[in-house]
Amino acid sequence: MTLFAWLSSILVAVIVLTVTAFGLWWERKLAGRMQSRLGPTIVGPIGLFQPIADLLKLVQKEPIIPQRADRALFWLAPPLTTLFALLVAALVPFGPKLAPANIDVGVPLIIALGGLALIPVWMAGWASHNKYALLGAMRAVAQSVSYGVPLVLTALVPVILAGSMNLNSIVAWQHRHHWLVVWPVFLGLPAFILFILAMLAEANRIPFDIPEAESELVAGVSTEYTGMHFGFIYLAEYVHTLVGSAVASTLFLGGWDGPFGPSVLWMVLKTCLLFSVLYWLRWSLVRLRADQLMALAWKWLVPAGLALVLLAAVWTQTPWGR
Amino acid sequence: MSGWTGLFVFLVVSVVMIGGLLAAAWMLRVKARRDSPLKRHAYECGEEPDGPAWIRFHPRYYVVALFFVLFDVEAAFFFPWAIRERALGWAGLGSIVVFTGVLLVGWAYALRKGALKWQ
């Protein structure tokens, strides 16, 4: 059992990091094509080794700590962001057996860990002793906190329908019935879309990227960071998006459930597909203003999430949803 | 119990991986031959940093934090109900509707008062 735990942990961590690294390449390639460019072409065949080159470059950079920064926090924050983002991956079942941590309170724990990733972002912003970083961190906290509420509410929909907070049971329920976006479609599809929106906002991705809004805040939290520490913040964002898509596909798209073939493949396929759609959104949409962002969360998504939860509850009481 | 062991194992694996990257970055780092105090200034688009960056903030962030606590606690109450939803039946549904209704009244009040506006 322990050996299996070690192996599956290492396997999942490696899968996540590899997919993230090549997700970087894929994003740049996709972004290039969407803007009629080529994307990376030089390093390796069709630029495939670009993330490795980037990593090597980042690793070699000189670490610079700003004069008035809080040194310990400044050093600690970026690795912690990556750690928390990565930790969520432990809870996602990549197969009926391949889940490093098959925990009964999976859904709330995922949301809690995702929320925990906020603290290092705030740490980084505060410790940098830079106004842009602090503003970025402030906005990041306000935004993630606001979108955390619709995130929880929409995650409740599969929990109600499957009657379990264990992610593996939720997938098993979808395996027995339907994928949640397929049926009941009036619950699954809106909940899925809301979840994706809230997840994007939690990960501070475009179109919800006001915390690092390049055109106003330089680079937000990562302004003062150099080298691998900058890389960690960057990596955390990507891991967060990737793991977020994995969670979304687990909760709404049936997770490892597929008509044929190995289940891990289906999970990875769905995650990557969702990941690509998120990049498509990223390179198409413009950034929302801070006030629009908050209005969207509190005036629309929160009541919509509540309505979905109640609707799901009613549906399970009807003869079709029992 | 095994799930938590798995999480712990995963934590150890991630810490080792991230620590490895950090160690690699530390070993391979480039050291500048000459250090310049300018390099360690906070970045303010080329200007001299003006005053400390640890400044006061607009109270709207505080309002958002209050709302978050309110709604997240409420969402936490939803979870235990959610997994027993089918068993609790219409009675459980009725009580949660009342619970949500009270919350929605509060929400509507906040909306009326303009507390949800980001001004």
Place this chain on the structure above:
Amino acid sequence: MGYLLDGLKSMWTTALNAIRPPFTQEFPKVLRPHPERYHTSFALLHDETGDEACTGCGACARICPSQVITVKLGKRESAITQKKRGYADDFTLDLTACLVCELCVQVCPTDAIVMLKVPELPGFRREDLVLSMPRLYENEKSKPLGWSNATKLMAMQDPKAGAAKPEPSKETAPAPAAAGAAS
């Protein structure tokens, strides 16, 4: 609502772009077709006797607006004609700051310096963009030369000849070697 519609529109556009072939051409691998008077980079020529044409007079260095040319004058006996004449002992042209104005070509009294039809490839070091004398003479042999030299450029500016020949590019275009065309 407007945001949603516009967002969908822009997503449609990006999706179309993603399946269209990209506009970018990979510069060093694929060279764009250039117009015939396209000029870039430099070469130093040999005259008809096979000797170096540059006399080291330094006119190009003096006229250069960004002062990227350095010429060192040396006097010695020619190995071919046995006459004493000026040579460029050293000739360096720094492309990093070159404006590609072609003034150096225009003022050359011996038609020694000309421009090329193909660009220098981008380099990873600054030295890659500094043309030393050996590289300039190497360019004469290895790369296609541009249409102009001092004689032709000055002829274009001659009020009488210029009025008579409104399209000098037509007659000069097929002779990139630029040796025999001078009248």
